[in-house]
Amino acid sequence: MKLCLVVDDSKVIRKVARRILEELQFEIEEAVDGQDALDACDRNMPDVVLLDWNMPVMDGLEFLKAIRSREGVEQPIVVFCTTENDMSHIRTAIEAGANEYIMKPFDREIIEAKFTQVGLM
């Protein structure tokens, strides 16, 4: 089973994402912001991170840059999942090393399509 870290400050979004991803046979861990996500990665590096952008303490982009700058660790696949839906945000995320990008609102079909594209399914 692959491990997915769901990072979002909204409890509701985390719950929705968890339900969809568990149905798709992923094991789930949750984090409430970028710093919390980094700590989770230190404990147990996930296969994939589903990552919100705007969060308190540390936002998604900062988390992405931090994790990508780490050397000698197995890098996770990172899929942004955010309400930021303009081209400049998308480009910024991809340039910083995101593998895919989901614009909220999302549904099971979108998650499934995007996770398939990055080779997780």
Add this chain to the structure above:
Amino acid sequence: MKTEDFEFLAGLLKERSGLMLTPDKVYLLESRLTPLARKRGLDTLDALVQKLRLSKEEALCKDVTEAMTTNESFFFRDNTPFDLFKNHVLPAMEKSRGTRKRLRIWCAAASTGQEPYSLAILLRENWMKWQGWNIEIVGTDICTQVLDKAKAGTYSQFEVQRGLPIQMLIKYFTQEGDTWQISNDIRSMVSFRPFNLLSNFMGLGTFDVIYCRNVLIYFDQPTKKQVLERMRKVLADDGTLFLGAAETVLGITDAFRPVRGQRGMYVPSDGTAEQLMGLG
């Protein structure tokens, strides 16, 4: 709904589009045609049927047919038919058509355009290779409403996230408010026109590749056979036919045979396409 009304509508749809409607699909008639009846100022579906029986008004028959055809589509739907196109069909065509440099592709149920545009994107991804080629992608559909959308090449945020990799969104789309517009480079590679698969195929020309996915499932056996055999006649001997995952030629016609191990991919029975594609 009265049995004779159901039979009347089912007959009309069969005659005009080949669509087979079984009695368990009454709910589909009701859910799709009631809004159409209201739009026409009629109170009920019964009134709509009444009007159809009396006048057989062409515009109304057409609206009913269009409302009943299924137009769900997304980019790179099912992946495999596109991987096969990229990895096997195109390399074979590049060799076999290298002198004439001409390639014609037909999407026979193009719907809102995602399938022909996905193929255009795959060609564009390796565009240097196709310089000097005359490549034509023809998208047809019985429903003119969906073709208008296809031609416009404008998609919602939901639509561009179903199957389209983000890198391709960045490369081939621009954002216009809430919608995403496919680039002119891609749009100009595809021509769309209305076409009924029950009509004569003369005038379409011949093709190297045909995509006809998730259409035959709505036809009865003789109609499937007829459509497949006509397709054989407009497909090059070394051409390829793609059907939907739930469709097959087996038991319907021997004009085509499945390519072993490649789901949804068919070649003319007397053809040699498999060797060319390295799938023999």
